[in-house]
Amino acid sequence: MLIEIDFSSDEAIYQQLCNQIILGIATSRLSDGEVLPSVRQMADEIGINMHTVNKAYSILRQEGFVKVDRRRGAFISVTERNRERALHIVEKDMRILLAQARCRGLSKQDILLLVDRIYDEYDGAN
Amino acid sequence: MLIEIDFSSDEAIYQQLCNQIILGIATSRLSDGEVLPSVRQMADEIGINMHTVNKAYSILRQEGFVKVDRRRGAFISVTERNRERALHIVEKDMRILLAQARCRGLSKQDILLLVDRIYDEYDGAN
DNA sequence: CCACCTGTTATAACATAAATATAACAGGTG
DNA sequence: CACCTGTTATATTTATGTTATAACAGGTGG
Numbered sequence: 001m002l003i004e005i006d007f008s009s010d011e012a013i014y015q016q017l018c019n020q021i022i023l024g025i026a027t028s029r030l031s032d033g034e035v036l037p038s039v040r041q042m043a044d045e046i047g048i049n050m051h052t053v054n055k056a057y058s059i060l061r062q063e064g065f066v067k068v069d070r071r072r073g074a075f076i077s078v079t080e081r082n083r084e085r086a087l088h089i090v091e092k093d094m095r096i097l098l099a100q101a102r103c104r105g106l107s108k109q110d111i112l113l114l115v116d117r118i119y120d121e122y123d124g125a126n
Numbered sequence: 127m128l129i130e131i132d133f134s135s136d137e138a139i140y141q142q143l144c145n146q147i148i149l150g151i152a153t154s155r156l157s158d159g160e161v162l163p164s165v166r167q168m169a170d171e172i173g174i175n176m177h178t179v180n181k182a183y184s185i186l187r188q189e190g191f192v193k194v195d196r197r198r199g200a201f202i203s204v205t206e207r208n209r210e211r212a213l214h215i216v217e218k219d220m221r222i223l224l225a226q227a228r229c230r231g232l233s234k235q236d237i238l239l240l241v242d243r244i245y246d247e248y249d250g251a252n
Numbered sequence: 253c254c255a256c257c258t259g260t261t262a263t264a265a266c267a268t269a270a271a272t273a274t275a276a277c278a279g280g281t282g
Numbered sequence: 283c284a285c286c287t288g289t290t291a292t293a294t295t296t297a298t299g300t301t302a303t304a305a306c307a308g309g310t311g312g
Contacts, residue, residue: 038288040286040287040288054288057288058289068289070287071286071287073286074287
């Protein structure tokens, strides 16, 4: 999967990397069991340091999106199916985002349509 | 409005402050035209430095949630009504959040219900 | 006019985090 | 044994967050 990093962004590189891999999984550009490039290879491709990639992989592993096998390396493994916990995690960020949306004059319907559209886009990529 | 800062959080203080004020506006605990404590007073109340508060106010002003009058100080002023631009801003963060939600096994319906519930909660505080 | 409040700016110091660099280690593969 | 994997350690540089002290322009009320 092609990874694009915006070096002029105020978002940390390892965070951008995490986000893009998560987006990749959500849009099925990365499928379950698929092997990620090694930390050194990925670092070379992007042109960043090995440890920055390692940090991203470690976070993804901790979040339950990636697992590591000694022989194969890091690979996609979405195992979390604790719906309550997942909802709780998402709700925290959603509250802040919806507050912003409401302050900017967006209605509930605006957001529902936005969610519907993006979710369909992700599903449609299957 | 009561501001609570989690000093053990990994989130920056000025960012927490911004979020709480935005949440305050969304839930109508802060109404349009309401004056915010001065940067020095707010800093004293929370127990942080004046510049940290000033940074939060500056960002809120830049984002269009706050305006400044020489005599009154900072006050709530939500003037943005550019729906297209607002949607564009929210969409960027929403894409990442929905990707996370989808990776954690949450369905579109799960998210639509979550949005519906939070938005009603914000509206109900009127 | 004067003391007092506002936000704003400047400068310096310090702490923390991000990113890079170099190196080494344990374990698995061919 | 050479080569790959992730992981760990240590050090350095850079950027950001936070605090500290100080000053300035402008508005308010005594």
